[in-house]
Structures are given as structure tokens and as C-alpha cells.
Amino acid sequence: QVPLVQSGAEVKKTGASVKVSCKASGYTFTSYGINWVRQAPGQGLEWVGWISAYSGNIKYAQKFQGRVTLTTDASTSTAYMELRSLRSDDTAVYYCARSSDYSYADWFDPWGQGTLVTVSS
Amino acid sequence: ETVLTQFPGTLSLSPGERATLSCRASQRVTSSHFAWYQQRPGQAPRLLIYGASSRATGIPDRFSGSGSGTDFTLTISSLEPEDFAVYYCQQFDSSPITFGQGTRLDI
Numbered sequence: 001q002v003p004l005v006q007s008g009a010e011v012k013k014t015g016a017s018v019k020v021s022c023k024a025s026g027y028t029f030t031s032y033g034i035n036w037v038r039q040a041p042g043q044g045l046e047w048v049g050w051i052s053a054y055s056g057n058i059k060y061a062q063k064f065q066g067r068v069t070l071t072t073d074a075s076t077s078t079a080y081m082e083l084r085s086l087r088s089d090d091t092a093v094y095y096c097a098r099s100s101d102y103s104y105a106d107w108f109d110p111w112g113q114g115t116l117v118t119v120s121s
Numbered sequence: 122e123t124v125l126t127q128f129p130g131t132l133s134l135s136p137g138e139r140a141t142l143s144c145r146a147s148q149r150v151t152s153s154h155f156a157w158y159q160q161r162p163g164q165a166p167r168l169l170i171y172g173a174s175s176r177a178t179g180i181p182d183r184f185s186g187s188g189s190g191t192d193f194t195l196t197i198s199s200l201e202p203e204d205f206a207v208y209y210c211q212q213f214d215s216s217p218i219t220f221g222q223g224t225r226l227d228i
Contacts, residue, residue, distance in 0.1 A: 035218075037166075045158075045166065045209055047218040061217040095165055105213040107156040109168035109177060 001026045004096055004112035012086050014121045019082040022096030022112050029077035030054045033101045035108055036070065036081045038092040048094075050104035051079065059104040086119045093117075123148050123212050127221035135228065140197040142224045144210035149190050154214035157186055157195045160223075161206045169208075170195065200226075 007021040022034060036048040049060040051070040058070055069082045079096055094115050097108035124147040134140055144157075152173040158166040168177040170186035173193055183198040197204055205228050210221040 044222045045211075045220040047220070059216065063217070097166075104216065104218065105154055107168055107171040107177075107211070107213070108158075108166075109171075111165040111167070114165050 002113075003027060003110050004098060006094075006096060006112040006115045009116040009118070011118045011120070014086060014088060014119060016086050016119075017082060017084040018086060018117050019080055020094050020096075020115045020117070022079040022081075024053075024077040024079070024098070027098075029072075030074050031101055032098050033104070033106070034070075034072065034079040035097045035099050035104070036068075037095045037097060037108070037111075038090075039095070039114075040089070040092040043092075046092075048081065050099065052101045053079065054101040057102075083117075086117075088119050088121070091117065091119045122217060123150065123215050123219050125210050125212060125219055125221035127208075127210060127224045129224060130222075131225045131227060133227045134200055136200050136202055138200050140195075140200055140204070140226060142195040142197075142208055142226075144188075144193045144195070144221050146191045146193070146212060148215075150193075150212045150214045152189050154212060155188075155193055156211045156213075157193075158209045158211065158220075159204075159206050160209065161203075166209060197226075202228075 033052040035050045053072045071080045096112040100106035155173040157170040160166040174186045207223045
């Protein structure tokens with residue numbers, strides 16, 4: 001059983017929004033947090049933010065503040081990341097990854113399989 | 122922001138050889154807030170080492186981590202074919218969480 005399964009690839013126009021889901025299984029969803037990390041083609045890893053599935057506390061990377069919203073739905077054990085005002089440089093694989101429920105400061109394990117978001121004009 | 126610089130950028134070795142990967146932080150990082158990940162082509166990253174030196178569940182003992190302060194090291198004692206991948210260091214001592222740019226381990 002794969003612990004984190006993400007939604008499928010998306011193609012969006014510049015200026016649009018995208019919402020990626022991450023469904024958890026095999027563990028108590030509300031005992032952990034979920035981080036979101038992105039990876040542009042051929043590039044490294046960039047942290048987007050963290051949400052506690054227990055408390056709803058959120059920490060965003062300042063770079064994405066105002067443009068991203070993280071949410072969770074405990075009834076379906078699913079976390080969501082919505083990114084708005086998409087630009088071409090938002091084209092990346094977006095990963096969810098499990099971590100602590102009480103602080104963003106924790107290692108990430110396991111990771112979802114990734115969702116490719118392609119932004120074009 | 123804590124910048125993590127990994128070196129070398131690419132390391133070319135053969136199976137059975139020892140690999141030493143380095144990560145230097147622009148400011149001091151608490152060891153308990155430092156981790157290493159492996160990413161194979163087309164796959165998501167996988168946690169290898171947390172707390173600078175503790176192996177994650179299921180990680181073979183040929184992987185070891187060390188270091189403190191601003192200098193951290195990942196060592197693979199004897200390379201297996203499946204170890205050829207990209208390795209990232211991570212700090213979560215201060216926000217934003219940052220990753221190094223990666224070291225590619227090539228055959």
C-alpha cells in the first residue's frame with residue numbers, strides 16, 4: 001500500500017490556478033503533517049510549505065506566500081495544494097511528503113509520486 | 122535563508138568503490154535538523170539519513186552520515202549499481218527549509 005498517492009498531471013494556462021491532491025493511506029492522517037516540495041525540470045528541490053493535518057497550522061515559504069493555499073480534509077485523508085496566478089516558471093513536478101504534525105521543522109518521509117504541472121501560454 | 126552547497130556536483134565512480142559527498146551550510150545547522158535524500162531517475166526523493174547520522178528505515182548500512190555545524194558528509198562505503206542517483210542534503214533548522222543543489226553519482 002502506497003502511503004501517499006497524488007493526483008494526475010495538469011496542463012494550465014498562464015494566470016490560471018491548479019489544485020493538486022495527495023491522498024494518504026496506511027497511517028493515521030491526523031497524526032502527521034504534509035509538506036509540499038516542487039522540482040522544476042532538471043533542477044533541484046524547492047520547499048513550498050507545510051500543513052499540520054492535526055491542528056491545521058500552516059507554514060508557507062515566503063516566496064509562495066499569497067499565491068499558495070494548503071488545506072487538508074481529514075474525512076478523506078487528503079491534503080491539497082492550490083497555486084494561483086500560474087507563470088511559466090511554475091512548471092514543475094510537485095511532491096507531497098509526510099512529516100511532523102506539530103512543526104514544519106522535520107524530515108520528509110515518505111514522499112508521494114509527484115504531479116507534473118505544466119504552465120504554458 | 123540557509124544556503125546549502127553540495128560538492129562535488131558530479132562524482133564518477135565504479136561499483137564497489139567508496140563515495141564521499143559533502144554539504145556545506147551558509148550558517149550553523151543543528152544536527153538534528155539535517156537530512157539526506159536519494160533520488161533515482163524518474164522517482165520521488167527517498168529519505169536516507171535524518172538527524173545527520175541516523176539511517177532511515179530500510180536503508181542499508183553502507184550508507185552513513187556525519188558532520189555538525191556547517192559541514193556534513195554522506196558516505197557510501199561500497200557502491201552498488203542501484204546507488205547511482207542524485208543525492209540532496211536538507212536543513213530544516215530555519216525557515217525556509219532548503220535543499221542543496223544535489224550531487225549526481227555517476228558510473
